[in-house]
Amino acid sequence: MWRGNAWPATLLIAGMVGYGLFVSLSMTTWTDYRQLLSDSVFLESVGLSLYVAVSSTGLSVMIGALLAAFFAKQTGWTAQLLAIPLFIPHLGAAYLSLLYLSDLPVIGPHEGNHFSIILTYLYKEIPFVFFYLLPVYRRLDHRYEELGLMLGLSHLRRFWHGKGVFLLFPVLEAAFIVFAFTLFAYEVPALLGVTYPKMIGVYAFDLYTQGDLSSQPTAFAISVVLTGMLFVLLLLFTRLIRPLTDRISKGRSE
């Protein structure tokens, strides 16, 4: 059996995820969900979380991909500098934000525009995206693009057939991981965010731990609704994108 065994890991993870979801489901009733969906505080914090998550994901994937494209052609040790933020826990990065941005007007912590949270995430997530995509960029075969040049394809089509199809899936995967993390994280928004509206992770956690027992079903309902929504998104992602990239890489796209 030198090919390994994934059963222990699968059972452990699927068991904990499934059981956590099951308990949350069994603690809630239909009225909780109906109340939740008409709760303006909840909807506002979802909107805020989406704003922060989308902007930090978009920026970090864009900058991380550009840096990966740049450093894939370079030699030397400068790329290793980017590993330093990977050594710093998110809490530490939040402290750095508090330390430097506190006295600044627009981007300081506890501002309504949440720029400080986005900047903290950028410091942490750009290196993550960078190291996620660097091997992909290094593995790209430049001959595809040369073939496109020889066949007289336009600049855009040359990029798509030479690089785009190989990059699409890894880039989307990295973006999904960063997005899901920034959407639900607790530590950074709890330290740098404002008291109202809270980001969704902070809102749910405070509801669960600080409120009285009557607000616990709401926290469970948030857990079920958001987990369900992300699960659907994940299924769509794997169902739609995976066959597409498979088909492209097997050369049956057109």
Added chain:
Amino acid sequence: MKPIFVKGLVGLVVLLPLIGLLPSTSAFNPRLLDTLTTTITMIVAATFLNHLIGYGAGKAIAFKTGRTTRLMELLISLPLFLPVLLLSFGLYLTWIRLGLADQFLGVLLVLLLPTLPYTIRIYTNGFQTLGEQMMEQMVLIEPNRFKRFFFLTGPMMRSSLQSVTLLVTVIALSQYALVTLIGGGVVRMIALEAFPLYSGNSLAAAKEATLWLIALPFLIYFVQLILFFIWVQLVRRLLDGRYDPARK
């Protein structure tokens, strides 16, 4: 843009924020010592479990094909895409029933949820880079799996092993909400000391806690580098023909 300009900019942006962390005092808060023991024990245990479970899983995903394996891959990566903190609300109630709440073991198990998917991803990539043919070769050379790991697979998978330890350390260190919820404030990790200090007034205390928070991953990485150095030296010495009794 010129390469030197981009490189300089990257270096500046990464390194400049770290200047503010240079310690100004050498005082040591005795409260932290207790926390540090728990934190380090927790990290070592979590890292060990991650290696133990993730190694086989990463190998299976890299080398096995078929529907079941693809489904397992999806199930394993679920915590990367789902809100772990929100799921732990439900787990907490179960942990209370099982007697795992407010316990070291309970926190350890929950910490596997955000770390194990990364571990398995790194191992899968590592094994894919190593290649199936290389694995087959190694199986032919050394049938005993422990010996094979010690002499061949371990040293060859060195970079994967190192990244796993680093990621587990960093992720486990910054979990404040998860550890507070499941550990109930009884299991005290360094994040639990640092977090309240940030909203308080004492900047010096906050800085000290942060220093530990940031220094620990570097320290653990450094210890690991030394261990790997010894490992590789040992393997070289044992494989060197001069010490082979069969030659005499």
